[in-house]
Amino acid sequence: MLHEITLTVNGEQRTVAVKSHHTLLKVLREQLGITSPKIGCENGECGACTVLMNGKAVNSCLVLAVEADGAVIETVENLSKEGELHPLQQAFVEHNAIQCGFCTPGMIMSAKGLLDRNPHPTVDEVKEALAGNLCRCTGYIRIVDAVMDVAKKGDA
Amino acid sequence: MQPFDYYKPKTFEEAFDYLTLPGKTVFPLAGATDFIPSYRDGVWQADAVCDIKALPGVRDLRETPEGLWVGACVLMSELARSPLVRAHWEVLAQGAEVVGSEQVRNRATIGGNMCTASPCADTPPPLYVLDAVVVLKSKAGERRVPVTEFFTFVRKTVVQKGELVTGVIIPKPPAGTVGEYHKLSRRQGCDLSLVSVAVLAAPRNGGYDWRIALGAVAPTPIRVPDAEAILSKGWDAASIDEAAKAAEKTAKPITDVRSSDVYRYEMVRNLTRRAVRSVAEKLKK
Structure with a gap:
């Protein structure tokens, strides 16, 4: 079954036809060309x-794309502005x-979700x-640091 | 993932039509955090899902004359952070905040946590000690089931085909009630419970009415009436030990990939003792 959905991805409104059983992760990567969310466990274990979906950190592998109709999605692609990295x-x-970098986009989006609600x-x-x-x-230690x-600078 | 259809009704009438489509298995969908892995792995089968998140009232979290209304699609993170829940139903907030990870808590719902009916789910033991009532709706009308009668076995509930859990009503405990939810898992964050204990002490007739529920150590959550009776007479150190032993006797844990039954028996005793002591500490304040 196909569904036409409209969502705001990194500030841009996008309309796509998605299949019922496709996850938000799959649609972001394969239909919208946004590849920072990585395919890890696809079970909601690895992050x-x-x-961010409507400002909250979620596993995009555990959201059906069709559920994201009308949602505001933010990925790490949206963070740097005019060549300046986000704090x-x-x-x-x-x-x-x-280190290898595979977990980094997810780590950063989880951290942003936290700092947005608890600076x-x-x-x-x-x-x-x-x-x-x-x-x-x-x-982990360096990531938490x-x-x-x-958080200490309070400029996120 | 194998294809399935997706419906998102806005009214209950429409939802019941989808859920009873002839010859089709239509799975009610709330947060999808259990559905997606279980469907992909073939544990659950479905021809279609019926997303219930647009139905009236299912996202509401509010106080009513009967108590707290928690709509089936209220999120774990909403329960964990709600000042209203923290103020009067603290033990439920404690259960909700230890479900999965932050990402899971931002999608997972109380209705899903109940209907998946995993023995190690973290919101049912708090609901057991809070005397919650589950509200179910179908074409035939509405019915209410005490939460202690809702679960029938591992991953089995009283929910019938064509029926939906619309929410939970939780009576407001009397002022001065304190509760604690303790969970033991292999690691502190983002793991399933090996053993969990919810304890509540509610003022009654100058004393306290104690309630204890265990999770992950039987096919369904269980209350421990023997331990409750002991504590309701007094909670000195010896009584707390007796109550913890009673909890151990009531538990019927299994051995699985996460731990042995022998370990779980011991941990039921330890965790019960610890949770009761924490509640007793709070009562002294």
């Missing part, structure tokens, strides 16, 4: 596909919070917000 991106670079989280709150994002290089750095 590599995390995007979270800058902090990840400065803290060497990136000054504690370390425990950061860890809780990132608990659904796995880094198989296991570089990077998020805390932005």
